[in-house]
Amino acid sequence: MAMEMGYVLSLLLSLLAILFSTMSLIQKKSSKNINKKKLPPGEMGLPWIGETLAFYRAQRKNQLFEEFVQPRITKHGNIFKTRLMGSPTVVVNGAAANRFFLSNEFKLVVSSWPSASVQLMGMNSIMEKQGDQHRCLRGVVATSLSTAGLEDLVPKICNSVKLHFDRHWQGQDTINLFRSTKILTFSIVFECLMGIEVEPGMLEMFEGVLEGVFAPPIKLPGSRFWRAKKARLEIEKMLVNVVRKKRKEVEGRLEGEEGMLLSRLVAALVRGEISEEEVVDNVVLLVFAAHDTTSFAIAMVCKMLAHHPNCYSRLLQEHVEIKDSKRPGENLTLEDTKKMKYTWQVARESMRLFPPIFGSFRKAIVNIEYEGFTIPKGWKVLWTTYGTHYDTQYFPDPMSFEPSRFEENIPPYAFVPFGGGPRICAGYQLAKLNIIIFLHFMVTCYDWSLIYPNEPITMDPLPFPFHGMPIKMSPKLL
Ligand code: HEM
Numbered sequence: 001m002a003m004e005m006g007y008v009l010s011l012l013l014s015l016l017a018i019l020f021s022t023m024s025l026i027q028k029k030s031s032k033n034i035n036k037k038k039l040p041p042g043e044m045g046l047p048w049i050g051e052t053l054a055f056y057r058a059q060r061k062n063q064l065f066e067e068f069v070q071p072r073i074t075k076h077g078n079i080f081k082t083r084l085m086g087s088p089t090v091v092v093n094g095a096a097a098n099r100f101f102l103s104n105e106f107k108l109v110v111s112s113w114p115s116a117s118v119q120l121m122g123m124n125s126i127m128e129k130q131g132d133q134h135r136c137l138r139g140v141v142a143t144s145l146s147t148a149g150l151e152d153l154v155p156k157i158c159n160s161v162k163l164h165f166d167r168h169w170q171g172q173d174t175i176n177l178f179r180s181t182k183i184l185t186f187s188i189v190f191e192c193l194m195g196i197e198v199e200p201g202m203l204e205m206f207e208g209v210l211e212g213v214f215a216p217p218i219k220l221p222g223s224r225f226w227r228a229k230k231a232r233l234e235i236e237k238m239l240v241n242v243v244r245k246k247r248k249e250v251e252g253r254l255e256g257e258e259g260m261l262l263s264r265l266v267a268a269l270v271r272g273e274i275s276e277e278e279v280v281d282n283v284v285l286l287v288f289a290a291h292d293t294t295s296f297a298i299a300m301v302c303k304m305l306a307h308h309p310n311c312y313s314r315l316l317q318e319h320v321e322i323k324d325s326k327r328p329g330e331n332l333t334l335e336d337t338k339k340m341k342y343t344w345q346v347a348r349e350s351m352r353l354f355p356p357i358f359g360s361f362r363k364a365i366v367n368i369e370y371e372g373f374t375i376p377k378g379w380k381v382l383w384t385t386y387g388t389h390y391d392t393q394y395f396p397d398p399m400s401f402e403p404s405r406f407e408e409n410i411p412p413y414a415f416v417p418f419g420g421g422p423r424i425c426a427g428y429q430l431a432k433l434n435i436i437i438f439l440h441f442m443v444t445c446y447d448w449s450l451i452y453p454n455e456p457i458t459m460d461p462l463p464f465p466f467h468g469m470p471i472k473m474s475p476k477l478l
């Protein structure tokens with residue numbers, strides 16, 4: 001009940017904030033003459049509020065597709081207009097629409113995040129960058145995750161997973177899987193990707209920020225956003241020290257000797273390509289981008305494995321064979337992870353059914369003509385994973401769990417859990433390795449079962465298992 005009240009209150013506050021900030025904008029817009037052009041069909045709902053309440057209601061039950069998107073597709077077609085959180089928004093569905101809007105990033109649309117997210121991630125994070133500046137930052141992230149980088153990454157991830165099991169699983173008979181994978185993902189991003197040692201309290205500091213990312217941007221003492229801003233200041237202090245220490249190291253080193261992501265960012269800083277704030281903002285962003293997404297993906301794979309014993313035995317078989325080819329305690333190699341083909345099919349099929357990110361918002365930077373409709377400049381566009389992931393055209397019998405469908409080639413832009421175009425997930429390779437290596441150790445070292453086999457999933461607005469997905473587990477006797 002208290003949760004219910006908190007939810008209603010935060011919703012009202014956010015609506016109020018949005019109402020005032022957009023009122024002037026909308027008045028300007030309606031006076032412009034866009035009526036002659038053909039807007040997509042759909043209902044704009046109440047003034048300002050639009051259909052936000054219906055959207056939130058569906059989202060909270062994790063029924064965004066079933067209760068919000070699908071009924072509107074049935075009524076209006078794959079492209080429809082609505083009004084969400086004060087902004088006129090066109091929801092687009094289907095592979096052609098995904099291709100059009102995702103690949104025209106920077107040309108027709110730019111990504112568009114809520115004000116709280118931008119304030120907490122910082123103006124200098126990759127998600128706020130466009131054009132050349134965006135390309136430069138992506139280059140730094142991408143080189144850390146290039147093929148050469150991945151060779152080194154695999155043993156490091158193995159090490160982190162093993163340590164995690166020793167520290168958090170050993171001697172336990174139940175564990176909150178979602179919590180556990182968050183702790184693990186955090187240390188993988190920090191230690192394996194960035195090369196920063198995790199110290200006690202760090203995870204909590206970052207989670208303090210993440211809690212405010214989708215909250216109403218109200219700076220009242222005690223509000224979620226206010227607490228998150230405070231946490232962000234603490235992180236800045238901590239990271240600035242880390243960066244300055246790293247800077248000394250990098251400057252004292254011979255050129256060309258580049259290490260992990262933090263070293264690369266700092267090297268770019270030394271060369272004068274990026275600023276200290278940019279380094280800090282991007283570290284915060286990477287944690288945000290990796291945290292809930294990877295953990296949710298792992299949780300859903302485990303849920304699916306628990307419900308599909310045949311898939312589980314086939315997956316287990318794959319890992320037992322790999323394990324049997326290694327000496328005890330030996331690290332996996334990139335080559336070994338390439339043998340985890342079925343595991344990756346299972347993971348993709350789980351992300352098809354339960355995408356960690358259901359889609360994301362763009363803003364039209366020009367008037368866009370698409371499929372005979374006009375999307376006026378300034379309107380938002382929401383592309384969705386649901387529009388293709390649950391479409392029989394691409395995935396026959398879409399609601400059934402069928403990992404082998406990934407043996408066939410999937411048409412481009414039909415399977416989009418990682419997005420597409422210039423903003424396609426920059427951490428895709430890391431996410432993949434994190435998921436499959438975690439599963440390798442989990443299934444070969446433990447017997448486990450879900451405590452709540454039918455645990456509901458809710459969204460806030462990122463999806464999570466309602467009880468944190470507790471599992472019963474015991475070490476395998478080998
Ligand atoms: C299963 C896990 C993950 C999923 C499903 C996922 C999904 C996505 C999606 C859909 C986007 C595009 C958003 C948009 O178009 O607006 C994205 C962007 C991004 N992701 Fe991931 N992600 C995952 C894990 C990670 C990890 C582990 C990292 C890095 C440590 C990461 C870093 C990023 C970054 C930096 C961007 C922004 C790219 C840009 O703006 O150019 N992600 N992710």
Ligand SMILES: *[C@@H]1O[C@H](CO)[C@@H](O)[C@H](O)[C@H]1NC(C)=O
Nearest residue numbers: 155156157158159329330331
């Ligand atoms: C596995 O990899 C980690 C991290 O690179 C390394 O510290 C450890 O010594 C390796 N273990 C073995 C047995 O080679």
